[in-house]
Structures are given as structure tokens and as C-alpha cells.
Amino acid sequence: MPEYLIYFNQQWVGEHSEEWFRGRGPLARAVVDEIKAAGAYVFAGGLEEEDGPVFSADATSGTVLFTDGPYVESKEFLGGLTVVDVADEETARMWAGKIAEACGWPQEVRRFKPRRPAQS
Secondary structure: OOEEEEEEEHHHOOOOOHHHHHHHHHHHHHHHHHHHHOOOEEEEEEOOOOOOOOEEEEOOOOOOEEEEOOOOOOOOOEEEEEEEEOOOHHHHHHHHHHHHHHHOOOOEEEEOOOOOOOOO
16 A cells, blocks of 8 residues: 655644643654554654754765755754655545644645565
């Protein structure tokens, strides 16, 4: 079955009170539990906004160069993601809609390229 990435950029979240965010957590966890119960769960998680490490690794020169900060200058950065393994796009849309409702902000969906069978 194809795998789909459901994600959001942190800038899509908007300004909300701490109380509002605390109310969204149980809703989002319930959707993840529902995805698990349906057998479609691969991975889900939110990213550190400010406290976590952010660095880039670039090997295009032939030597790996590590730099602090994101690789490209951008106003948007990834806030969190969910990966589901589902039969079709319609099902991926359904999960994205449930996640968007639970979180209270938009989600974007992309399908992963099919995996090639391992060669022996």
C-alpha cells in the first residue's frame, strides 16, 4: 500500500492561548490512536520549535560540511508530521482531515514514491 506524509508548517498554526493548545493535544492523540487501531500508522510526531538542534549536512563538495540552522533560508519550517500506510488517496485525505480538525490548523499531504524491492 502507498505511504502518505501528512504534515504542517509551524507558521500555519497561528497564535493561540496555552489553554487552547492544551485542549488540542488530547484530540490529536485520539486521532493517532484511531490511525493505529485502523492499522495505518507508520509514524507521527511534532518537532521542537526553539530548543531542539537545527543543523544541515551538505556533502555536495565531496566533504561533509555541517552548519547551524536550516539549509535554506525560509520563513516556514516543518512543525510536525504523520506517516500513514493506506490503500488509496481517499483514505489519506480522510486521515488528513481528521488531523486538521483535531489540531486546528491546515495539513498538507504528499505520497511517498513506491519502494523498490530489495535486490538480493
